[in-house]
Amino acid sequence: MDQILSLAATNLLSPIILCFALGVLAALARSDLSFPEAVAKGMSIYLLFAIGFKGGVSVADHGIDARLALSLLAGIVLSFLLPLIAFALLRGMTGLSRLDAAAVAAHYGSISIVTFVAATSVLESSGIASEGYMVAVAAAMEAPAILSALWLISRGQGDGRRMDPELMREIMLNGSIVLLVGSFVIGGITGADGLARIESFIVSPFQGVLCLFLLDMGLVAGRGLREGGAVLRPGPLVFGVIMPVVGSAFGLAAGLLLGLSTGGVALMMVLSASASYIAVPAAMRVALPEANPSIYLTLSLGVTFPFNLTLGIPLYVAVASFATGG
């Protein structure tokens, strides 16, 4: 137990998590600290490319096996399943309407790639290895949750018109997925030789860029919490903290069933615990425009994202280490 707490405390005091906390505090204190939009976009492109590329190189080193396919399948199943659990919890413990509950639920089946990147960085700093193909699992978990939420609504209203082909195309080909999967494939094709050529660009500066990016995300999350906090009642707020823990338990079970490494189990927990705030909100605005965006954005970005970054990741890494004996 002491070991778990010590690991959690070390992760909690890492530069990336402290940078995020600084951003949240600055936003809550109404500081004028801000990043130019283009800089934030550039940093997110860099991080997605780096994490995808390194994941591909790792797969090239270790080869493709059945566990990769099963992990992808598990990720897809979790993404379909978690919104149903989130929906049941929301309907049971909050006063949200069916529509708002379905929209919120979709966010909790999908993933936050920033949380995933931060978790990967924490694992690397702690010297805990993970499967490189978890990047592909992350990409696979982006979209299924949206279909689950739309199914929940169509089941209740007999309305099957919500998902149009254009929306499906936008979800499947959103910039983050294309860049993540594309760089993963490039990393897989070029392998260690490819990494050696661009290592000075994508390995050494990674932690520093991630610190600045999370400082910006902290500012965004803090502003979201400040502006949207008033719309949240205690029920949804509690849900925003409970659901990631529930999701991580499913991720833990899946990771252990698949026989993943300590890092792999931790990442599966992180993916299952995280909530989307980029792809899913956009999809919900198109498919369920009547749902209140203040509720689902504040919950995923203002409550669950900070929870996962500050307390969740250290907790998931510690639990995964304990469960796998790593």
Place this chain on the structure above:
Amino acid sequence: MQTHKAKRVEITIEAIMQSRLTDALTKAGVTGYTILPVFGGSGRSGQWSRSGQVSRASGMVCVVCMIRPDRLDGLLDAAFEVVERHIGVVSVVDCEVLRAERF
């Protein structure tokens, strides 16, 4: 200088709906439009600012087009199909243009 009467239609809508709106306008025969960024605002859905958004999809844009008055109804019908269920504002004002054949 000779000027011609026209209508200036300004539609402020969620950025995620931009391409759907411009596609509908093009189908309705609109020959041109201008898209402007929106930095923030306040309305029925609460306050928001561009700096508080994670991605462009969460923001708003303003689509401006000028057309001949006799084509206004077709444009508004097409625009309404897209914006009906969404956050946004549609306004129409009278204006004058120099080269009527372009609208």
